[in-house]
Each structure stands twice: as C-alpha cells, then as structure tokens.
Amino acid sequence: MTNANYPFDALMEITARPSAVFVRGEGSLLWDDAGKRYLDFIQGWAVNCLGHSPPEIAEALATQAKLLLTPSPAFYNAPSLKLAKALTDKSCFDRVFFANSGGEANEGAIKLARKYGALHRGGAYEIITFEGGFHGRTLATMSASGKKAFEPLFEPKVPGFPKARLNDLASVQRLISDKTVAVMLEPIQGEAGVWPATDQFLRDLRDLTKSHGLLLIFDEIQTGMGRTGKLFHYEHAGIEPDIMTLGKGIGGGVPLAALLATEHASCFEHGDQGGTFNGNPLMCAAGLAVLDRVGNVDFLKSVADSGLYLGSELQRLSARHGLGEVRGRGLLLALDLKHPIGASIVAQAFEKGVLLNSPQADALRFMPALNVTRAEIAEMIDGLDAILTGMGAARRVA
Numbered sequence: 216m217t218n219a220n221y222p223f224d225a226l227m228e229i230t231a232r233p234s235a236v237f238v239r240g241e242g243s244l245l246w247d248d249a250g251k252r253y254l255d256f257i258q259g260w261a262v263n264c265l266g267h268s269p270p271e272i273a274e275a276l277a278t279q280a281k282l283l284l285t286p287s288p289a290f291y292n293a294p295s296l297k298l299a300k301a302l303t304d305k306s307c308f309d310r311v312f313f314a315n316s317g318g319e320a321n322e323g324a325i326k327l328a329r330k331y332g333a334l335h336r337g338g339a340y341e342i343i344t345f346e347g348g349f350h351g352r353t354l355a356t357m358s359a360s361g362k363k364a365f366e367p368l369f370e371p372k373v374p375g376f377p378k379a380r381l382n383d384l385a386s387v388q389r390l391i392s393d394k395t396v397a398v399m400l401e402p403i404q405g406e407a408g409v410w411p412a413t414d415q416f417l418r419d420l421r422d423l424t425k426s427h428g429l430l431l432i433f434d435e436i437q438t439g440m441g442r443t444g445k446l447f448h449y450e451h452a453g454i455e456p457d458i459m460t461l462g463k464g465i466g467g468g469v470p471l472a473a474l475l476a477t478e479h480a481s482c483f484e485h486g487d488q489g490g491t492f493n494g495n496p497l498m499c500a501a502g503l504a505v506l507d508r509v510g511n512v513d514f515l516k517s518v519a520d521s522g523l524y525l526g527s528e529l530q531r532l533s534a535r536h537g538l539g540e541v542r543g544r545g546l547l548l549a550l551d552l553k554h555p556i557g558a559s560i561v562a563q564a565f566e567k568g569v570l571l572n573s574p575q576a577d578a579l580r581f582m583p584a585l586n587v588t589r590a591e592i593a594e595m596i597d598g599l600d601a602i603l604t605g606m607g608a609a610r611r612v613a
Contacts, residue, residue: 240267318351
C-alpha cells in the first residue's frame with residue numbers, strides 16, 4: 216500500500232488500515248490529506264469525548280506547555296493534584312494513580328488487588344473476570360480478558376484469571392475460593408459487541424463480593440467520563456466499587472488514564488508502582504479541561520438525551536431493514552445486524568465518508584463524540600440506511 220505523500224513502510228503492520236491519511240479534525244468531522252470529509256462515529260474508540268481538537272483541550276495544552284511539561288513523577292505537580300482531587304470529589308473513591316493508557320491502568324488495578332490479597336487475604340491472588348471481557352494488551356490484561364482471539368497468543372499466559380459469564384451470578388459463585396481476591400469486569404463489554412451487565416447483576420455482584428470480603432473492580436475505560444449519561448457507569452446501579460479504572464475519554468484525545476481506589480483498597484507501598492510519564496502536568500491539564508466540561512450536570516443530561524435519540528433512530532432503522540436489537544447505554548450503542556455483514560458496511564461507509572466500527576462480524580458499535588448533534592446523528596443514520604438498502608437488506612415495514 217502506498218500514498219504519494221507519505222511513506223507507510225516504516226510502521227509495523229499491526230492492523231489493516233485504509234490508505235487515507237488524516238490531517239485535520241474538528242468536532243465530529245475529520246479530513247484526509249486529499250481534502251475528503253468524514254463523519255466520525257468511532258472517535259478513536261470513544262477517546263475523543265469532546266470531538267476532534269476541542270478548543271478547551273487545545274488551549275489547556277498550549278497554556279501548560281509554556282509552563283511545565285513534566286518535573287518527573289518523583290515530585291508533585293499542580294495539574295495532577297487538582298485532577299486527582301476533582302476525580303475523588305466526583306466519585307466514591309479516595310485515591311488516584313495516573314497512567315498513560317487503559318491497559319496500564321488495568322495492570323495497576325491487578326497489581327493493587329494482588330497486593331491487597333498478599334496483605335489481607337493470606338496471599339490470595341485470583342481475580343475472577345468474564346468471558347467476552349477486554350481489559351488491554353499487556354500480558355496480564357490479555358490474560359484477564361475473555362477475548363477468544365487472545366487465547367493462542369503470547370503463551371504462556373499470566374495465571375490467576377478464572378472466567379465467569381456476564382449476568383450469571385452463579386457462575387461467579389462457583390469460581391470463588393480461598394485463592395480469590397477480587398472480581399473485575401466492564402459494566403458494558405465493548406469489544407465483545409456492546410453487551411451490558413444489568414444493573415441488578417451489578418448490585419448482586421456487589422453484595423456477593425462484600426459477603427466474601429472480595430474487592431470489586433470496575434473497568435470503566437470505555438464507559439467512564441460521561442459515555443453512558445452519568446459521569447461513571449457504576450452510578451446507574453447505585454453501588455460503589457472498591458477500584459475503578461478510567462482511560463479513553465479522560466484525556467479527550469491525549470494519553471491519560473487513571474486507577475482510582477477507596478482508602479481501604481489503597482495498599483501500595485513506596486516502590487510498588489510508578490511510571491516515567493504518569494501524572495505529568497501536560498496530560499493532566501487536558502484531563503482537567505475534560506472533567507470541567509463532562510462533569511457538568513447539564514452536559515451529562517445532553518449525553519443521555521442524545522443517546523436516547525441515537526437509540527431510537529437505530530431501532531427505527533433496524534425495524535426498516537429487519538435487523539436485531541439495539542444494545543448499550545448513552546452514547547455507547549450497538550446494532551445487531553443478524554448476519555456477518557459488519558466489515559462490508561464499515562468499508563462502504565468509509566467510501567461514503569462515514570467512520571463506523573464493527574467489533575464483531577454481526578454488530579456495529581457507535582461511539583460518537585459526547586457533544587454530537589442531532590443533525591450529525593441523522594446524517595449517519597441516512598448514510599447507513601442507504602448502505603443497507605443498497606445491500607438488499609431492506610425489509611420495509613412502512
């Protein structure tokens with residue numbers, strides 16, 4: 216694959232990419248080096264929560280870059296202290312460790328739980344995770360994930376992650392032993408095709424873990440920072456986990472993630488955890504700008520309203536074309552295609568200037584900017600409708 220203006224051969228081949236090279240973005244829109252416009256309903260896999268190049272993040276980065284990039288994590292810096300306090304004020308947690316990616320934050324959560332097991336549960340180290348779950352691409356987080364494609368890769372895996380089934384409390388109960396220290400899950404399994412845990416299951420899981428003295432870890436890398444209409448997904452179920460991880464949207468497009476824990480679960484000692492760039496002021500300045508916008512009550516209501524509108528439009532489209540259910544919450548939704556046509560739809564949409572994602576062959580996942588407009592949703596729906604009609608999938612009912 217070649218592009219007259221850019222050399223591709225220096226990058227490692229880790230995924231199939233189209234030849235377009237993106238050079239500019241604004242809100243829900245992207246432009247490639249040929250000037251073609253794209254409507255983006257992927258947003259870096261829910262990373263760009265305020266869309267592409269939002270002015271508040273650009274201004275925060277420019278201002279901070281003139282002051283201080285990083286003094287080393289061996290010293291305090293003002294933006295990290297302010298962001299940590301803002302996150303604890305808006306959540307049920309007491310302590311924050313900043314990281315650079317969701318995988319790193321989840322790796323930290325695993326380490327924190329195992330340290331807790333060593334100190335308080337006689338060396339217990341197993342963390343029950345779930346089939347279909349996705350927690351990152353480090354060796355430990357791949358081992359914790361329940362993604363089938365990971366099973367043959369990079370053997371031997373890190374031991375200690377027995378798998379339960381989402382929304383099946385009995386399957387969790389059967390795995391609890393004297394080796395168990397925690398249960399870890401995504402409240403909505405994004406990579407698996409947007410499969411939500413029910414609020415009742417989450418409440419029952421909280422009761423179960425408390426009764427056994429286990430930690431409950433919420434991986435909110437994708438669901439956190441307003442994605443589901445509340446700042447954090449655990450709020451929907453009215454429970455409080457012991458540990459939570461954030462990534463993707465927390466930086467609004469820059470590499471920032473966080474590990475949050477209650478005082479009870481915060482058992483790292485000096486030297487247990489660290490990272491060269493962790494909590495650097497440049498990224499934390501961006502995080503403060505994001506939280507200032509996304510943490511606003513009116514903004515969160517607008518996310519919930521936009522999610523209801525997108526969901527209703529997808530349901531209408533599904534009925535028109537004889538497709539399946541719409542799953543998810545807020546602005547993390549999936550459309551069940553009933554057939555393995557996702558890759559074809561994504562390719563056709565790209566040619567038409569719409570960016571869509573198919574995490575599974577029979578599903579489309581929608582992760583637009585949290586400030587996406589109704590007009591942009593309508594434009595995407597019209598484009599998807601035309602593709603489905605052209606594929607002969609239409610089954611008109613009206």
